[in-house]
Amino acid sequence: MVLLSAPRWLRSRLTDRFWRVQEVLKYARHFRGRKNRCYSLAIRSVRRAFVKSTKARREKKRFLRALWITRIEAASLEHGLKYPSFISNLLKSQVELNRKMIADLAIYEPKTFKSLAALAQRRRQEGFLAALGDGKEPEGIFSRIVHHC
Amino acid sequence: MAAAANGPRRPPLHRPSQGSASASRRCGGPGAALPLPSAAAGAAMASYTKAAQQWATFARAWYLLDAKMQPPGKIAAATVMRLEGRHKPIYHALSDCGDHVVIINTRHIAFSGNKWEQKVYSSHTGYPGGFKQVTATQLHLKDPTAIVKLTVYRMLPKNLQRRTMMQRLHLFPDDVIPEDIQNNLLQEIPQPRVVPRRLDEYTPEEIAAFPKVWIPPKDFRRR
Numbered sequence: 001m002v003l004l005s006a007p008r009w010l011r012s013r014l015t016d017r018f019w020r021v022q023e024v025l026k027y028a029r030h031f032r033g034r035k036n037r038c039y040s041l042a043i044r045s046v047r048r049a050f051v052k053s054t055k056a057r058r059e060k061k062r063f064l065r066a067l068w069i070t071r072i073e074a075a076s077l078e079h080g081l082k083y084p085s086f087i088s089n090l091l092k093s094q095v096e097l098n099r100k101m102i103a104d105l106a107i108y109e110p111k112t113f114k115s116l117a118a119l120a121q122r123r124r125q126e127g128f129l130a131a132l133g134d135g136k137e138p139e140g141i142f143s144r145i146v147h148h149c
Numbered sequence: 150m151a152a153a154a155n156g157p158r159r160p161p162l163h164r165p166s167q168g169s170a171s172a173s174r175r176c177g178g179p180g181a182a183l184p185l186p187s188a189a190a191g192a193a194m195a196s197y198t199k200a201a202q203q204w205a206t207f208a209r210a211w212y213l214l215d216a217k218m219q220p221p222g223k224i225a226a227a228t229v230m231r232l233e234g235r236h237k238p239i240y241h242a243l244s245d246c247g248d249h250v251v252i253i254n255t256r257h258i259a260f261s262g263n264k265w266e267q268k269v270y271s272s273h274t275g276y277p278g279g280f281k282q283v284t285a286t287q288l289h290l291k292d293p294t295a296i297v298k299l300t301v302y303r304m305l306p307k308n309l310q311r312r313t314m315m316q317r318l319h320l321f322p323d324d325v326i327p328e329d330i331q332n333n334l335l336q337e338i339p340q341p342r343v344v345p346r347r348l349d350e351y352t353p354e355e356i357a358a359f360p361k362v363w364i365p366p367k368d369f370r371r372r
Contacts, residue, residue: 067241075238106238 068103075106079117081124089120092127093142206239209317210248211333215340216297217254220261223341224252225300231338232305232314245310249317250338251330256293256322260285270299293322 021039027049028035028042035041073083090097095116097105106113119142126140197205212231216224230236234246260268268285288295297320305311319330348356 070235070240071238074236074240077236078238103238 065099068099071103071106072099075103075110075113076117076120079114079121081117081121085124086117086120089123089127090116093119093123094146095119207244207246210335211330212248212250212336212338213334214250214252214338215254216252217257217340218259218344219340219342221258221297221300224258224297225304227338227341228252228301228318229304232301232317242306242310245313247314247317249319249333251319251321251326251334252297253321253324253326255297255320256289258297265289270296294320 024039024043024046025037027046030036031042031045033041035045069083072086076083076086087099090102097116102113102116105116123140123142126143129137130140130143214224214228228250231250232247233242234240234244234248237246240246265286266284269282270285270288271280271282273280283291285296298315298318301318302311302315305314
């Protein structure tokens with residue numbers, strides 16, 4: 001009997017179950033209901049949460065760009081310009097700032113944004129003059145294209 | 150311009166210059182990864198503590214809008230922008246950055262076309278046979294603020310913050326505003342529609358000076 005029971009006493013048993021469970025539960029602590037406490041419910045919710053988080057990384061880029069555009073629109077309306085004309089005239093003036101930087105400038109550097117808005121407004125006027133002005137007016141200054149080699 | 154035209158009852162409100170309102174906006178939205186404020190901020194900013202700057206940036210303002218002879222849709226579009234906070238560069242849907250809007254003279258809104266007779270507002274009391282349909286005229290006579298209120302409610306985003314934003318909307322059918330609201334008002338929103346002058350608002354000299362297409366002879370008689 002002793003010879004048969006020794007292997008039974010020496011079999012390997014899981015000793016760190018607590019920490020394996022905690023690894024999952026730590027991601028579920030802010031959930032609602034029993035799935036923040038009970039492992040079987042939590043593992044399902046945590047898996048779904050991770051899948052949603054992975055898929056949402058692509059949506060986040062779209063969401064943030066829309067937010068930047070809303071903020072730029074608000075700031076440019078303060079200066080009397082609408083967003084489409086602001087962005088298009090900035091691009092025509094070869095100002096290659098992306099929407100993230102322009103939105104941050106609008107919040108933290110209002111004077112810089114004001115000068116950007118003035119630049120876009122001036123380029124807009126030059127565009128109108130070039131289109132409607134019968135060619136008698138001189139070419140615009142901000143309409144000049146600079147070629148960087 | 151609209152403030153002065155309304156007569157002595159409402160004094161013109163202070164109109165801050167363009168861009169100065171944005172000078173106080175130096176702090177970002179909720180938890181978004183915004184860069185640190187630049188060290189080259191103006192000298193005026195250096196005298197404020199960070200807490201005071203944050204308070205001033207996210208403070209709620211009160212705006213006034215005169216709805217006299219204005220289409221309710223355009224009124225609602227302007228108010229919804231302010232109620233949501235989309236007129237601020239620090240806008241975020243979750244940061245509760247909307248302002249208060251006070252609309253006066255809602256009794257004198259002006260629908261274009263035949264909408265006073267043709268536009269129908271429907272509702273149901275919940276009881277069988279309780280489907281009610283009223284024209285815009287009937288609703289306006291029953292409650293002069295209801296049309297603007299419904300228009301704004303339907304233009305706001307359909308989320309849980311809509312009710313909060315509606316609580317920040319204040320409608321008055323006439324020029325009369327309570328004292329405490331009047332003391333809060335900061336700025337007037339320009340009217341969306343340019344109101345044309347009526348014929349009796351032109352002076353006889355202007356009418357005489359207006360160019361005529363043709364002058365009928367003295368013995369001209371229509372059939």
